[in-house]
Every structure is written in C-alpha cells, then in structure tokens.
Amino acid sequence: MQNNYDSNVVWKAAxxxxxxxxxxxxxxxxxxxxxxxxxxxxxxEEGCGTM
Structure with a gap:
C-alpha cells in the first residue's frame, strides 16, 4: 500500500x-x-463521510 490510509478504514475492510x-x-x-x-x-477515505 503506497498511500496513507486511515487505520480505522483499513481495519473495517480487513x-x-x-x-x-x-x-x-x-x-x-x-x-x-x-x-x-x-x-x-x-x-x-475521500472525506465525504464519517465512520
């Protein structure tokens, strides 16, 4: 993964x-x-919502 991703999003996807x-x-x-x-x-990730 080359970009910086929010760890919460990564964990949710995992x-x-x-x-x-x-x-x-x-x-x-x-x-x-x-x-x-x-x-x-x-x-x-696009900044359009919240988790």
Missing amino acids: DLALSCTKQVPEQRPSMTDVVAQLQECLKF
Whole structure:
C-alpha cells in the first residue's frame, strides 16, 4: 500500500474480508452488504463521510 490510509478504514475492510470467509454461509455478509460497506470505506477515505 503506497498511500496513507486511515487505520480505522483499513481495519473495517480487513474485518469485512474476514467475515466473508466464515464457514457457515448464513454468517457471511451478502454481496449487497459487502458493496455498501466498501462504499462507506471509500467515502470516508475521500472525506465525504464519517465512520
């Protein structure tokens, strides 16, 4: 990673990625949730939102 990123955003993205690897499918987030959470991370990084 070449740029400086907010550590909270990095942790949120990492936590999201880990939740996608759960063995029980019902415990994994839907793709809609994944996209929404990643968009939230992007907005925060762009300075347009808060987490």
